[in-house]
Amino acid sequence: MAECVQCGADVTLHDNAEVGEIVDCTTCGAELELVDQNPPVLDRAPELEEDWGE
Amino acid sequence: MKVGILYSRIRKDEKLLLNELRERGHDVVKIDVRKLNFGLSETPEVLGELDVVVDRCLATSRSVYATQFCEAYGVPVVNSPDTAQTCADKVQNSLALEGAGVPTPETKVAFTKDAAMEAIESFGYPCVLKPVVGSWGRLMAKIECESAAEAILEHKATLGHYEHKVFYVQEYVDKPGRDIRVLATDGEPVAAMVRSSDHWLTNAAKGAETDEFELDDEAKELVEKASDAVGGGLLGVDLMETDDGYTVHEVNHTVEFKSLNDAVETDVPATVVDWLEVKAGAKQEQEVFA
Numbered sequence A: 001m002a003e004c005v006q007c008g009a010d011v012t013l014h015d016n017a018e019v020g021e022i023v024d025c026t027t028c029g030a031e032l033e034l035v036d037q038n039p040p041v042l043d044r045a046p047e048l049e050e051d052w053g054e
Numbered sequence B: 001m002k003v004g005i006l007y008s009r010i011r012k013d014e015k016l017l018l019n020e021l022r023e024r025g026h027d028v029v030k031i032d033v034r035k036l037n038f039g040l041s042e043t044p045e046v047l048g049e050l051d052v053v054v055d056r057c058l059a060t061s062r063s064v065y066a067t068q069f070c071e072a073y074g075v076p077v078v079n080s081p082d083t084a085q086t087c088a089d090k091v092q093n094s095l096a097l098e099g100a101g102v103p104t105p106e107t108k109v110a111f112t113k114d115a116a117m118e119a120i121e122s123f124g125y126p127c128v129l130k131p132v133v134g135s136w137g138r139l140m141a142k143i144e145c146e147s148a149a150e151a152i153l154e155h156k157a158t159l160g161h162y163e164h165k166v167f168y169v170q171e172y173v174d175k176p177g178r179d180i181r182v183l184a185t186d187g188e189p190v191a192a193m194v195r196s197s198d199h200w201l202t203n204a205a206k207g208a209e210t211d212e213f214e215l216d217d218e219a220k221e222l223v224e225k226a227s228d229a230v231g232g233g234l235l236g237v238d239l240m241e242t243d244d245g246y247t248v249h250e251v252n253h254t255v256e257f258k259s260l261n262d263a264v265e266t267d268v269p270a271t272v273v274d275w276l277e278v279k280a281g282a283k284q285e286q287e288v289f290a
């Protein structure tokens, strides 16, 4: 469990969540990035900046 | 082996790779490129001692530069910076394919609206305008008539980033509602799928339906040639079926494979890791003999 930086709601993380992984806040819809694991800390996910991926 | 993963986001694709590597007991070092800085000569500590580095950067600029630094430090990296550079840019991609004799859609590049309009008129309607850098079918336009062409060129010229002032115009390939995505390691197909959609863009990211696809000899040969043309590596080769056989649209270098993995019988991450093990092993052997 971690706190959404945008709305403060609790965000449930799955067991093998990984630093760098993106999760959505089900309360406010924000895209969040797991930046720390123990304890879990979420931050706003970086915006899509340029061309991503393929 | 000790594997470094260059990333700035862990998507399902990266997760599949990480899980497979860890399950096999490999030592995995996750390297967030946002936290690194790269000097010209001194290897950043985190990159030393790695048997192989896998570039999974999403942003093309990061991918292109980070891999160049790895190579400069003598750290083996897949894909290579040459491959990244060639695949990152549609113009270079097309030139490489054409130069290698791989059938690819007819393409013209122009730098001004007027010259682009001439290119469009030479293809007739419909034809396709693509950004030279980009992904997931974003900002691609199927141009159906002259007035649409004028409007799109005007928009690109006015609103676009400088890269959008390179106009990449391509013939419209009237594919049978689907295209083929092949994942290959140094030209050897791992698995392939068809992506079908009523929409003219059949990217999986656009919600196309996917299904496993059995490659025939002609397709296999083209995948190998296309892979060689861009310098090899772990690649996604996009083909379409035409009346005269296949045409290769592009080769992708930071390839996504989660939807492929769902669509096919092959264990895609396992096959990719098999290949990485060979890559890293080959490097260790070289050191022994050196």
Ligand SMILES: [Zn+2]
Binding pocket: A004, A005, A006, A007, A008, A009, A025, A026, A027, A028, A029, A030
């Ligand atoms: Zn929230």
